[in-house]
Amino acid sequence: MSGGGPLGRGALGRALARNRRRLVIAVPLLWLGLFFLVPFLYVAKISLSVPAIARPPYLPLWEWKDGTLDLSLNFGNFLFLIQDRLYLAAYLESLRIAAISTLITLLIGYPMAYAIARSPAGRRNLLLMLVILPFWTSFLLRVYAWIGFLKSNGVINNTLMALGLIDTPLVLMQTDFAVYLGIVYTYLPFMILPLYANLARLDGALLEASADLGARPLTTFATVTLPLSARGIVAGCMLVFIPAVGEFVIPALLGGPDTLMIGAVLWNEFFSNRDWPVASAVAVVMLLVLILPIMLLRRVQAAPEADASKAEDAA
Amino acid sequence: MAQTVPGRTAPPQTTTPQTVTSAVPRPWEDPAATPFVRVEGVTKRFGSFTAVQDVSLDIYRGELFCLLGGSGCGKSTLLRMLAGFEDVSAGRVIIDGRDQTGVPPYLRDTNMMFQSYALFPHLSVEKNIAYGLRREGLPRAEIATRVTDMLSLVQMQGFAARRPHQLSGGQRQRVALARALVKRPKLLLLDEPLGALDRKLREETQLELIKIQQSLGITFIVVTHDQEEAMTLSTRLGVMTEGRIVQTGTPHEIYEFPRSRFVADFIGSVNLFDGRIAVDGTDSATIACPGAGMDIHISHSVAGTVGQAVTVAIRPEKIEMLASPSGTRPNAVEGRVEEVAYMGNLSVYHVRLDSGMIVRVNMSNRSRYDDDVPRPGASVVLEWDGSAGVVLEG
Ligand SMILES: Nc1ncnc2c1ncn2[C@@H]1O[C@H](COP(=O)(O)OP(=O)(O)O)[C@@H](O)[C@H]1O
């Protein structure tokens, strides 16, 4: 790459060739800037403004009057988040639900990804297709379908009663259980795909070498397969955990009145209370909370297979 | 497969074991010796494809046995059945008197050095080597000393903390060898152990491998497609093709007494003269070779039937090239030098006989000057002794 390809003969061509690497990076940077940074700055701006009954429902952050720039930053929205216990509780509850859901998704997704990666090459694509298949129907429809299963006269309760296993319907809807189920169900493909990509690359000779050196299958799994798939695990967990923290539809439709997730709080602030500044402050804090695990992810991926040998020490 | 034409079949191994004075033991010549590894009629099928077909093999303790064959002939598959990675479709494998059928790799007293080395990328050199010992649950102190000893045996003392991706190909090869040896297996299986090394390093490592094998006294089975490597390394070798072993023997036996056209042609270079038995006496025979335009005289009986199609295989270094006939050898034929390939220690001459057949002749370059050597276009006489040719069936 260092020489640059024969892009063109003219000065422009040479300049392009020289800056090709920078250009290559510039495209995604521009994309991120346009569709991520700008909206975020906009939300951050709103979070520092004063709510008002107006259109839009907040006062401008700055005013240009008679040659002076009046800039008023209102940190009250953030203070409000600290003062009202509701918000802290919602954040913690969201993190807890997301963490538990991620763990369950991992426990279900890992064996599935492993089985797909170890199945004959011809069957792998079919199995992957099946994993992705749910994406072909609307997410909302699939959540509603779960309501049909879980409600008191839904498929599950009707079946159990018809079999005589229970007399009164189980309360499945509007419970934490339903929320976990919804999240795990929805995000399972996001766990399976990166894990599959990782496990499919695992060199079978390493597993044979491990067996050859006297390791039983479970030991081989713990000392070779698991450490070598650490990056897949981290990637899958992040892909599930991050959107699950902000999840709003699933708790709203499947959760009960006490399911307090920050996504739902955010929705309420925006649409019920029309308090855009507080809602924006909630969003900004949520982003800051999520940046932590993202940075963790970056760290793990930057250092190739870093410290995975500790697993061998523990084994 | 072609069978030996009986006659001069027996290689010089007619001495009884008691009278053998050689320092190197030859247990395969001792009918009382029990083989350490017995492969009995082993076949391996993948679906409808047969990768290994009815292979039987006896290997003795302390041997360095090479499985030699072209790519895809089933060498690795046979080795993998010994290690336990593949089940046998038929037959059985016995190691040290124990039938290995159904024994998983982690319970076998064998260790394997993989063609790709298969070093654990997430573990340091030290931990790679210690891996097998930790699985045995040995005390930490003992593991540490054995790993250190092994590191010095393969001369990798300074690299204990490195990861495999920080090593050169030759260093990885050493670590892979150390990792397999540290378990002190009864049988070490090596799949193309030197295949990834460049030529010079490979030659050095071959000698080192022999030294290590002899000092530890472990039985080695080495898979290779490189005939020179097999000749250098092995006490005996088995030549494989299309899933079968076509001949086993010492390097000397395989080279000088091939039992089929395939083996003669596969090991080293050879001139093959197709013909028919014209005369078969008690201690001499004549093979009529119309392709070469001559009769080839053999100084022993070939015990075939007159008229039977045979092939005479003659190694290029067994042929003498002269300017005029010496009159002392039973076989002489005229030809013209077509090409000369200078190899340094020797030159390979392509000589076209009057019949049109090309014969390869090797001559060692004893003189530093090339005034006397035949040049392309020169008329020469090729001569060889009655014992130079090996008579093979068809
Ligand atoms: N697991 C397998 N499934 C199907 N065919 C196989 C398998 N392993 C090996 N083979 C086939 O068996 C033949 C012998 O393979 P191998 O023993 O690896 O040859 P080599 O002598 O080069 O080591 C090859 O044609 C290969 O394609």
Ligand SMILES: [Mg+2]
């Ligand atoms: Mg092979």
